Amino acid sequence: MRIAMIGAGYVGLVSGACFSDFGHQVVCVDTDTAKVEALNNGEIPIFEPGLDELVAQNRKQGRLSFVGDIGQAARDADVIFIAVGTPSRRGDGHADLSYVYAAAKDITASLKKFTVIVTKSTVPVGTGDEVETIIREARPDAEFAVVSNPEFLREGAAIRDFKHPDRIVIGTSDERARRVMSEVYRPLHLNASPILYTDRRTAELTKYAANSFLATKVTFINEIADLAEKVGANVQDVARGIGLDNRIGMKFLHAGPGFGGSCFPKDTMALIKTAQDNESPVRIVETVVAVNDQRKRAMARKVANAFGGNLRGKAVAVLGVTFKPNTDDMRDAPSIPLITALQDMGAEIRVYDPVGMEQARRVFENVTFCDSPYECAKACHALVIVTEWEQFRALDLKALSATMATPVVVDLRNIYSPEDVTRSGLLYCGVGRPQPAAY
Ligand code: NAI
Numbered sequence: 360m361r362i363a364m365i366g367a368g369y370v371g372l373v374s375g376a377c378f379s380d381f382g383h384q385v386v387c388v389d390t391d392t393a394k395v396e397a398l399n400n401g402e403i404p405i406f407e408p409g410l411d412e413l414v415a416q417n418r419k420q421g422r423l424s425f426v427g428d429i430g431q432a433a434r435d436a437d438v439i440f441i442a443v444g445t446p447s448r449r450g451d452g453h454a455d456l457s458y459v460y461a462a463a464k465d466i467t468a469s470l471k472k473f474t475v476i477v478t479k480s481t482v483p484v485g486t487g488d489e490v491e492t493i494i495r496e497a498r499p500d501a502e503f504a505v506v507s508n509p510e511f512l513r514e515g516a517a518i519r520d521f522k523h524p525d526r527i528v529i530g531t532s533d534e535r536a537r538r539v540m541s542e543v544y545r546p547l548h549l550n551a552s553p554i555l556y557t558d559r560r561t562a563e564l565t566k567y568a569a570n571s572f573l574a575t576k577v578t579f580i581n582e583i584a585d586l587a588e589k590v591g592a593n594v595q596d597v598a599r600g601i602g603l604d605n606r607i608g609m610k611f612l613h614a615g616p617g618f619g620g621s622c623f624p625k626d627t628m629a630l631i632k633t634a635q636d637n638e639s640p641v642r643i644v645e646t647v648v649a650v651n652d653q654r655k656r657a658m659a660r661k662v663a664n665a666f667g668g669n670l671r672g673k674a675v676a677v678l679g680v681t682f683k684p685n686t687d688d689m690r691d692a693p694s695i696p697l698i699t700a701l702q703d704m705g706a707e708i709r710v711y712d713p714v715g716m717e718q719a720r721r722v723f724e725n726v727t728f729c730d731s732p733y734e735c736a737k738a739c740h741a742l743v744i745v746t747e748w749e750q751f752r753a754l755d756l757k758a759l760s761a762t763m764a765t766p767v768v769v770d771l772r773n774i775y776s777p778e779d780v781t782r783s784g785l786l787y788c789g790v791g792r793p794q795p796a797a798y
Contacts, residue, residue, distance in 0.1 A: 360384070360543055363432040363439045365462045367394060367425060369405055369621070369688065370479060370510050371442035373517040376413045379423035380522075381546045386432035387425050398425040406687035406714045409518045429462075433469035438543055441490075442479040442510070447625040454483050454629040463490045467497035475539045477506045481566050481626055483633045487530070487559040504536035507559045509566035514621070515685030526553045530562025567630040571644045574623045576611040578647045581654060584614035584791025594791025595773060614791040616697060616745060616771040617654030620682035621690040624648075655693055658771055659700030662741055665767045665788065671705030674764065676739040678732055679746025680723075681715035689718040694745045698723060701743075711735035713748050733762060740765045747772035756783035 360383045364375040367389040379385040389395050394404050401418075403411045417423035426432060433439055443458035459480055466476065476494070478487055491505040507530035512520035527547060529540050537556060544554060557565070584594040594614045602609035618624070627648050634641040663670050682692035689695070698708055702725065709727045710719055716728060729735035732751065736742050736759045744751055752774050760766045766785040768775070773789045780787035786795050 360437045360539070361435050362386070362543070363388060363429065363436040363466075365389075365429060365439065365441050365465070366443035366458075366480070367391075367398060368442065368444065369407070369514055369517070370512065371440070372398075372403075372405065372414070373407060373410060373512060373521055374440065374442060374479060374510065376410060376417055376423060377518060377521040378543070379417040379420075380413060383422070383543070385417075385423050386436075387423070388429045388432055389425070389427065392427050395425045395427045406685075407514065407517050408685055413518060429465045430469050433466045433474075434471050436474060438475045438477060438539060439466055440477045440479045440508075445480045445482055445625070445629075447628055451632070452628040453632045454481070454625065456482065456486060456489075459486060459490065460493060463493045464497070467494050467501070470494070470498055470501040470503055473502040473504075473535065475504050475506055475536045477508045477540070478563075479508055479510050481509060481570075481622065481629075482507075482563055483567070483629055484560045484563045486563060504531060504533035505559070506531040506533070506536050506540060507562035508540065509562060511566070511569065514688055515683060522547075523550065524552050526555055528555045528557065528562045528565050530557050530559035530565075532558055567626055567633070570623055570626040571630050571641070571647070573611050574618050574627050574651070575643060575647045577613075577615075577618050578650050580612045580614050581617060581790075582650065585657075587791040588794055591793060592791075593793065597791075614773065616658045616693045616790075617651045619691045619693040619695075621688055624651075624691045655696035656700040658693075658697055659704060661771075661788065661790075662701060662706075662743055662769050663704050665741060665769070665786065669705065670701060673706050673740040674709060674738060675701050675706040676709045676711070676729075676732075676735040676742045676763075677701075678711055678735060678742065678744050678751050679715075679748050680710055680712045680719045681746055684746055684748045687714045687718055689715055689722055692746075695722060697743075697745060698726065709735045709737075709739060712746065713750055715746075733758060737762045738764050741767040741769055743769045744772050744774055747774050756780055756785060760784040 362378050362383050362385045364371045364387045367387040375385045375387040397404050441459055441462045443462050445454045448455040487505045487507050509528055527544055531537055587594040598612040601607050602612045627644050631645055680694040681689055709729055711729045711732050732754055760783050768780050768785045768787050770789045777787045
């Protein structure tokens with residue numbers, strides 16, 4: 360198959376590289392010329408484990424290329440994927456579909472034969488209909504079908520997720536398009552990955568329902584964590600105790616600083632807006648968003664509680680700023696409102712992240728950027744684990760304790776054993792675990 364992938368970001372680049380690895384001929388198109396130039400020079404603009412090798416191999420085999428202009432790629436393509444951003448629209452929280460519609464307009468002039476146009480971006484119900492209208496109005500003669508194929512990969516494990524998905528969802532009522540999509544995903548058919556064929560609107564809604572459900576699960580365990588602290592229980596044992604029930608499942612039951620990232624915040628908000636527009640409000644999701652929004656400041660108060668509620672004159676070391684480990688993505692990262700709240704409370708902030716420092720420098724002001732966790736902790740009054748990078752699990756706690764002004768560890772990801780930390784001479788405070796006396 361000849362595939363054009365519009366948008367070479369986290370989703371487009373990974374999808375394009377994986378499709379080429381399946382043996383398809385893939386051209387990734389991006390309007391960001393610096394990105395295209397970097398990719399053509401063999402540089403990968405994002406941090407995603409394994410992506411550099413995958414891109415290099417497939418470029419070398421001549422199956423993957425990068426261009427700035429859609430024209431030729433769209434003319435040759437059997438399938439055109441739209442994988443551009445759909446951020447929250449400033450002001451009202453609806454999904455901003457301007458990039459998707461611009462991409463749809465960009466391809467109209469080039470359609471020459473039957474082409475399947477696929478929205479891989481996360482888009483509200485009805486977007487596929489609108490894309491179809493845009494193209495039909497510009498090109499009444501064109502032969503095409505618009506399909507919804509939402510993406511479920513997770514940053515940090517994106518290649519594995521793409522190649523071994525829990526499921527693939529394909530929304531179309533067009534038989535020809537269905538056959539083409541089945542060919543596109545043939546290697547996964549052979550892998551026995553479940554492929555769910557449905558109509559377009561159902562596919563669009565499925566993606567939002569999935570992300571909102573996961574956000575709800577996280578928010579639920581976070582509230583149980585707060586209650587556990589009040590009643591002297593341990594949320595990790597509660598999570599295990601409920602998660603071993605197959606109906607509930609263990610995943611997404613890790614209490615922490617609240618969800619963030621490039622998808623959950625915008626997707627929960629967009630679902631709320633779609634639901635309100637259709638006079639069918641999703642009140643559970645509305646509550647999830649409200650609870651989660653308050654959580655980052657609550658986590659800052661957790662740090663302040665170790666110092667009588669006041670952080671004036673205190674230095675706080677923040678370890679991990681990306682929204683999760685194994686990515687450099689800082690979009691809507693919990694570290695952002697958390698650091699702002701700590702600064703509001705008077706704290707001086709020092710920051711370290713294994714791969715997110717370049718992005719962090721663009722995001723944070725009045726912060727000291729450090730080269731290692733130990734440098735970050737130096738002379739600090741509290742050390743806060745915000746993102747659970749693997750390397751933080753293996754830190755020498757005694758060495759940290761020796762370098763800090765006051766030995767307080769606030770572990771917002773529960774990566775440490777409270778006993779180990781306490782034995783190293785540090786005061787330990789986790790999430791949803793029995794709290795130290797100072798609290
Ligand atoms: P991104 O911001 O990393 O990438 C989007 C890319 O599209 C950018 O490089 C931008 O320059 C390019 N672009 C915008 N308009 C264009 C146009 N007209 N022609 C060519 N290129 C254009 O976004 P990301 O994270 O890859 O997300 C894309 C979509 O996938 C969003 O709808 C998102 O919700 C969804 N998604 C994202 C996941 C993630 O983990 N990042 C996971 C699953 C879905």
